Amino acid sequence: MADPRTDAPATDRPRVTLHPDFRRGTVDRRLFGSFVEHLGRAVYTGVYEPGHPTADQFGFRKDVAELTHELGVSMVRYPGGNFVSNYVWEDAVGPVEQRKPFLDLAWRTVEPNLVGTDEFLQWAEREGIEPMMAVNLGTRGVDAAAALVEYCNGEAGTRWADLRIANGREKPYGVKLWCLGNEMDGPWQIGHKDAHEYGKLAAEAGKAMKLVDPSISLVVCGSSSMQMPTFGEWERTVLSYTYDLVDHVSMHAYYEELEGDRASFLASGTAMDRFIDRVVASADAVGAQRRSDKKITISFDEWNVWYLQSRFPGEQNLPIQRDAPRIIEDVYSGLDAVVVGDLLVTLLNHADRVPVACLAQLVNVIAPIMTEPGGEAWRQPTFHPFATTARLARGTALDVRVDAPSYTTKQHGEAPVVSAAATVDDDGALALFLTNRSAEPVEVDLAHVGASLSVTEGWRMVADHEPAVHGPEHAAKVERECWSQVDVASDVAARGAGSTTVRLAPESWTALSGTFARA
Numbered sequence: 001m002a003d004p005r006t007d008a009p010a011t012d013r014p015r016v017t018l019h020p021d022f023r024r025g026t027v028d029r030r031l032f033g034s035f036v037e038h039l040g041r042a043v044y045t046g047v048y049e050p051g052h053p054t055a056d057q058f059g060f061r062k063d064v065a066e067l068t069h070e071l072g073v074s075m076v077r078y079p080g081g082n083f084v085s086n087y088v089w090e091d092a093v094g095p096v097e098q099r100k101p102f103l104d105l106a107w108r109t110v111e112p113n114l115v116g117t118d119e120f121l122q123w124a125e126r127e128g129i130e131p132m133m134a135v136n137l138g139t140r141g142v143d144a145a146a147a148l149v150e151y152c153n154g155e156a157g158t159r160w161a162d163l164r165i166a167n168g169r170e171k172p173y174g175v176k177l178w179c180l181g182n183e184m185d186g187p188w189q190i191g192h193k194d195a196h197e198y199g200k201l202a203a204e205a206g207k208a209m210k211l212v213d214p215s216i217s218l219v220v221c222g223s224s225s226m227q228m229p230t231f232g233e234w235e236r237t238v239l240s241y242t243y244d245l246v247d248h249v250s251m252h253a254y255y256e257e258l259e260g261d262r263a264s265f266l267a268s269g270t271a272m273d274r275f276i277d278r279v280v281a282s283a284d285a286v287g288a289q290r291r292s293d294k295k296i297t298i299s300f301d302e303w304n305v306w307y308l309q310s311r312f313p314g315e316q317n318l319p320i321q322r323d324a325p326r327i328i329e330d331v332y333s334g335l336d337a338v339v340v341g342d343l344l345v346t347l348l349n350h351a352d353r354v355p356v357a358c359l360a361q362l363v364n365v366i367a368p369i370m371t372e373p374g375g376e377a378w379r380q381p382t383f384h385p386f387a388t389t390a391r392l393a394r395g396t397a398l399d400v401r402v403d404a405p406s407y408t409t410k411q412h413g414e415a416p417v418v419s420a421a422a423t424v425d426d427d428g429a430l431a432l433f434l435t436n437r438s439a440e441p442v443e444v445d446l447a448h449v450g451a452s453l454s455v456t457e458g459w460r461m462v463a464d465h466e467p468a469v470h471g472p473e474h475a476a477k478v479e480r481e482c483w484s485q486v487d488v489a490s491d492v493a494a495r496g497a498g499s500t501t502v503r504l505a506p507e508s509w510t511a512l513s514g515t516f517a518r519a
């Protein structure tokens with residue numbers, strides 16, 4: 001392999017060391033969450049489309065539900081996103097014919113309120129997906145948040161629980177995970193607040209919500225991105241108000257290729273890694289000052305590739321629209337899919353502090369699943385690394401050591417050429433995920449002293465150089481050209497006890513499965 005910095009042949013190959021006793025933490029299934037927001041066509045003509053040939057009796061598309069299962073999604077966050085910060089949930093429960101449309105200011109779209117809390121929670125329940133709900137702390141506050149928890153989780157005999165029962169749902173939904181608003185640090189957010197205003201409100205709303213149902217877990221808003229001017233200080237201040245109350249602090253991050261800078265884009269996983277380390281440090285600093293033994297963990301409840309800076313005009317420039325407009329329907333390439341795979345590598349490597357994550361979003365809006373109204377549903381290239389990681393990553397994430405040359409990127413500083421994550425379950429089933437960020441093929445030495453390793457199956461995504469084009473035909477073409485099964489016999493070779501080599505294609509993401517056991 002050539003050294004990407006000097007073009008000189010490298011003397012040392014990247015080495016990935018695995019040991020069955022070096023463990024990071026349990027892989028929480030909620031790491032494979034996603035997100036459905038009332039935005040564009042995520043709900044209407046996305047998950048929900050009465051009259052569609054595959055619609056169930058409730059109007060939800062079965063083709064989308066089936067792809068959601070194939071994707072391996074464990075949990076779905078709802079109803080926003082920016083949308084939640086001006087949402088009046090009470091307007092979207094009860095008889096549908098009595099519900100009034102409202103003008104959602106977040107996306108400047110007329111929301112028909114045909115799908116609301118009950119429709120979403122019952123869809124999630126039918127599909128066996130855990131719901132994650134967000135409350136509006138933008139235009140509303142303690143009262144509406146506590147009422148919504150009571151509506152969802154309360155037993156018969158009080159106002160809001162009885163309203164749910166009157167609306168046809170006897171049994172409480174038992175929603176366990178709740179977001180205290182969304183991106184409240186962002187000036188674009190309806191009802192945006194400074195860290196003190198938000199911290200106090202989140203603490204009071206969270207307190208009331210837990211008084212309604214002490215069994216719930218709470219997510220307090222962290223920064224909308226690491227680039228926010230208030231990053232760090234926001235986390236410190238907000239957690240100083242909420243440390244003892246909340247379980248998780250949220251993180252959001254979107255990555256994109258800017259000005260053809262592939263090298264930086266391919267290093268997005270490194271940027272995510274540093275972002276997580278910094279939020280963990282910020283949270284632990286608050287805990288240390290309080291002499292607290294409690295550890296706040298992270299809900300990475302929005303992450304993906306999103307061409308936010310280069311393709312999104314900004315919500316303020318959107319015209320007011322109705323009837324599920326096409327907003328932020330990013331089309332993805334093989335390159336984008338490699339980056340999504342690599343972001344999952346980063347998440348797995350933080351399994352000890354990141355139990356919850358949501359790929360933003362699920363359908364049509366920056367999504368792995370696309371649909372046509374009345375037509376088909378298909379997989380974007382980013383579908384494959386997510387589905388494969390959700391399927392193979394089981395049990396415990398190992399503390400994988402990567403020794404690899406690094407390269408310098410314009411956006412993210414130094415990044416190792418290779419990234420790796422591994423999981424092993426109680427039966428010794430191994431999953432290994434490797435990204436080659438360089439434009440050259442790379443041979444990786446897998447060192448597994450004291451343990452035997454065998455690889456039985458593998459999948460690979462390679463980056464392409466073509467612009468992505470909307471539609472199922474192009475997605476199928478990318479799938480044919482970029483996504484393939486690894487030829488294990490030729491690309492993986494045992495080199496005696498404790499050593500195996502794996503050949504990685506240029507700019508690629510690879511998932512291998514097999515077994516790993518003490519020798």
Ligand SMILES: O=[N+]([O-])c1ccc(O[C@@H]2O[C@@H](CO)[C@H](O)[C@H]2O)cc1
Nearest residue numbers: 037081082083182183224225302360
């Ligand atoms: O960095 N920004 O400029 C920026 C702007 C909007 C933004 O919105 C987030 O992403 C939207 C789409 O998932 C969600 O509704 C919201 O929570 C997230 C980041």
